[in-house]
């Protein structure tokens with residue numbers, strides 16, 4: 509598959525067949541993703557391949573806590589955990605998370621409910637000593653640090669595609685970072701950037717829903733003329 513096609517058709521995969529993923533394949537994905545860019549080429553990503561059952565169970569619990577809160581916020585019409593939002597409405601929505609858990613427990617469940625059984629779980633950690641966060645001291649939410657970690661995650665997913673695997677970067681466990689630190693031996697200068705879930709896909713959707721260029725790109729100012737093809 510050529511590069512442009514891969515970029516346009518690599519979807520989030522959350523359902524996997526029963527095939528185990530060989531550790532050599534996981535190594536190959538990381539071996540490719542290590543060429544991802546990062547601020548100052550500091551490569552602050554760390555990856556924990558989580559095989560241990562107790563640790564997987566911890567991640568499953570942490571994920572589900574975040575997931576039901578996420579669903580509750582979405583159902584209330586909120587963008588979950590948006591840095592700019594109505595905090596009161598958010599608290600109110602999150603207080604209904606238990607209802608979403610109960611609903612999920614009545615069905616057969618999705619990725620969240622079966623997270624511990626995923627073929628591959630990669631806990632993605634950032635070493636804060638190596639992140640050049642130029643917006644660190646601005647009086648607003650900081651964004652730049654993640655830019656040195658998430659391209660790596662995307663490279664893992666693109667490499668996975670090349671190997672016939674699929675997966676998704678998830679962030680639901682990040683909320684539970686404090687509770688998870690000890691189990692994974694993280695120190696105070698570490699933070700959890702996400703949890704990558706990988707395996708051989710049940711289905712490989714390739715038609716992605718994305719907004720057109722003209723809806724997010726403009727000339728000269730943010731409210732300038734939309735960028736369209738000539």
Ligand SMILES: Cc1cc2nc3c(=O)[nH]c(=O)nc-3n(C[C@H](O)[C@H](O)[C@H](O)COP(=O)(O)O)c2cc1C
Nearest residue numbers: 518519520521522619676677678679680681716717
């Ligand atoms: C930073 C980030 C966090 C995400 N967190 C989650 C998550 O916690 N759980 C999940 O199922 N998907 C998560 N996703 C996947 C997105 O939901 C997915 O990329 C998006 O809906 C587009 O899906 P598609 O490529 O299949 O169209 C995350 C993606 C990104 C980039």
